[in-house]
Amino acid sequence: MNRRANQLFYFGRAAARGLRGSPVTTAVAVITIGMALVLVGAFQLLLRNMEELLDEFSEDLQVTAYLDDSVSDDERRHLVSVIRTVEGVEEVRSVSKSEALARFRAGVGAGSGLLEGLDENPLPASLEIQLVSERRSPEGMRVVVESIRGLPGIADLASGQDWVAGYLRAIAIVRGVGIGLSVILAIAALLIITNNIRLAVVARRDELDILWLVGGSRAFMNTPFLVEGFLQGAIGGVVAVALLYAVFLAILPGFEVAFELVLGGEPRFFSAGEALTLIGQGAALGLLGSAAAVGGSARS
Amino acid sequence: MARGDAAIRMYHCSKSYLAASFALQDVSLEFAKGEFAFLTGPSGAGKTTLLELLFGAEQPSEGQIVVLGRNISRLGNRAIPQLRRRIGVVFQDFKLLPRLTVEANVGLALDVLGTPRRETRARVFAILKQLGLQHRRDHHPLSLSGGEQQRVAIARALVNEPEILLADEPTGNLDPDLTLEIMDLVAGAALRGTTVLVATHELDLVARYGKRVVRLEGGRVVEDHRPAGAAS
Numbered sequence: 001m002n003r004r005a006n007q008l009f010y011f012g013r014a015a016a017r018g019l020r021g022s023p024v025t026t027a028v029a030v031i032t033i034g035m036a037l038v039l040v041g042a043f044q045l046l047l048r049n050m051e052e053l054l055d056e057f058s059e060d061l062q063v064t065a066y067l068d069d070s071v072s073d074d075e076r077r078h079l080v081s082v083i084r085t086v087e088g089v090e091e092v093r094s095v096s097k098s099e100a101l102a103r104f105r106a107g108v109g110a111g112s113g114l115l116e117g118l119d120e121n122p123l124p125a126s127l128e129i130q131l132v133s134e135r136r137s138p139e140g141m142r143v144v145v146e147s148i149r150g151l152p153g154i155a156d157l158a159s160g161q162d163w164v165a166g167y168l169r170a171i172a173i174v175r176g177v178g179i180g181l182s183v184i185l186a187i188a189a190l191l192i193i194t195n196n197i198r199l200a201v202v203a204r205r206d207e208l209d210i211l212w213l214v215g216g217s218r219a220f221m222n223t224p225f226l227v228e229g230f231l232q233g234a235i236g237g238v239v240a241v242a243l244l245y246a247v248f249l250a251i252l253p254g255f256e257v258a259f260e261l262v263l264g265g266e267p268r269f270f271s272a273g274e275a276l277t278l279i280g281q282g283a284a285l286g287l288l289g290s291a292a293a294v295g296g297s298a299r300s
Numbered sequence: 301m302a303r304g305d306a307a308i309r310m311y312h313c314s315k316s317y318l319a320a321s322f323a324l325q326d327v328s329l330e331f332a333k334g335e336f337a338f339l340t341g342p343s344g345a346g347k348t349t350l351l352e353l354l355f356g357a358e359q360p361s362e363g364q365i366v367v368l369g370r371n372i373s374r375l376g377n378r379a380i381p382q383l384r385r386r387i388g389v390v391f392q393d394f395k396l397l398p399r400l401t402v403e404a405n406v407g408l409a410l411d412v413l414g415t416p417r418r419e420t421r422a423r424v425f426a427i428l429k430q431l432g433l434q435h436r437r438d439h440h441p442l443s444l445s446g447g448e449q450q451r452v453a454i455a456r457a458l459v460n461e462p463e464i465l466l467a468d469e470p471t472g473n474l475d476p477d478l479t480l481e482i483m484d485l486v487a488g489a490a491l492r493g494t495t496v497l498v499a500t501h502e503l504d505l506v507a508r509y510g511k512r513v514v515r516l517e518g519g520r521v522v523e524d525h526r527p528a529g530a531a532s
Contacts, residue, residue, distance in 0.1 A: 003414030006416050007411075007414040207399075211412065214456065216412040218381075
């Protein structure tokens with residue numbers, strides 16, 4: 001092992017000794033970071049699921065153009081060819097009145113008897129317009145809808161534009177609240193870690209004096225405290241992920257049904273990478289807090 | 301380097317903590333490499349301040365100090381720890397960490413150098429054996445006698461083979477038998493080529509070794525006595 005590796009080994013031992021030597025303050029720091037990250041993580045989890053649902057939903061986003069009953073087959077084919085040339089349109093599929101009726105019957109199942117008394121098919125023919133992926137947004141859809149609106153033979157246009165816009169607003173609110181709350185909690189956790197490490201520095205003043213005496217550089221004396229803060233933060237992150245997972249599993253059954261009913265998807269927990277990111281955020285908080293604590297406190 | 305080369309040079313050094321109150325005043329001294337000398341004088345004479353100036357704990361208010369070829373006043377923050385690694389320091393109150401074992405306490409001086417753990421253990425064992433403490437290496441300082449604690453402190457000061465050993469009243473807390481035992485260990489370091497400065501007010505002890513004696517009073521050197529043939 002080279003000199004640097006030996007020093008790293010020493011820093012690890014010294015940090016572990018520090019954590020063991022003050023179990024109460026260590027536990028306070030770990031729990032504080034853990035609780036802060038549980039809330040931050042809960043918002044991140046909610047956002048991830050909302051964004052994922054939006055992605056899934058966006059795949060199915062399309063504009064539907066309902067046609068006048070007077071539109072002939074030739075005119076319908078012409079409309080299809082015109083709409084295909086509109087920028088942002090990927091594919092146009094024609095749905096005849098009879099196909100629309102068949103779909104309706106299949107969709108309502110036993111309730112299809114409702115249509116038995118009608119003399120004629122009340123459902124209009126339509127054109128289902130698929131958008132290129134870049135246009136599957138409220139703004140993209142609006143542009144396409146405006147381009148198509150007014151073409152002869154089109155009676156009405158429908159799209160998920162308003163729904164998506166509302167959903168995006170909800171995501172923005174969750175993100176805003178999450179970021180605001182995360183910043184406040186991060187500052188609170190940071191202050192507590194800074195205070196804990198500062199107490200540790202004071203408690204180990206004698207050790208620092210002796211390290212200084214035998215030629216320890218400032219960096220050498222500070223690093224075990226940085227490692228300590230880093231470990232406290234990382235352990236807090238692990239606690240947060242474990243707690244979130246426990247809560248996720250506990251509320252999943254009820255949540256799953258609601259999710260499935262409303263949006264047809266399944267909620268999911270963090271991936272391994274996302275969980276590691278949350279733990280990394282804890283470690284970074286710990287490192288920052290300890291860096292603030294040791295800054296200028298060790299003898300130079 | 302020749303034996304007569306200076307390990308320590310002090311040029312007109314003064315140290316004041318308050319205006320017009322000098323802990324050390326216009327001190328010029330030179331100690332050769334491998335020299336063994338005593339600093340004596342009553343309490344408050346400036347012995348501790350002089351030693352603190354030599355290992356960089358304090359900076360002189362006036363004058364220059366060159367230790368092992370480095371001018372302490374001009375050393376940056378990075379260079380002072382490097383110099384301190386070449387100087388062993390022993391105090392009256394031992395300055396051992398009660399949480400650490402004897403082995404870990406002594407090993408601190410090697411930890412700062414990034415010495416491999418296996419080598420650290422071997423060197424710590426060797427110095428503890430030399431000082432008759434190998435059987436105490438897993439003990440904690442508070443379970444040791446005063447003499448044993450001071451021997452641990454000396455082991456820590458010597459384990460990285462320093463070029464200078466500074467001892468500030470190293471036997472102040474010990475009974476007469478232990479005092480001689482500790483002083484013989486310190487004198488042994490000088491025999492191996494280490495420059496040794498011992499601050500003490502115990503004149504009997506000073507007389508016993510027949511080495512150079514620098515006497516301080518009120519922060520000034522009032523006597524610098526070199527017995528014939530007392531180079532080390």
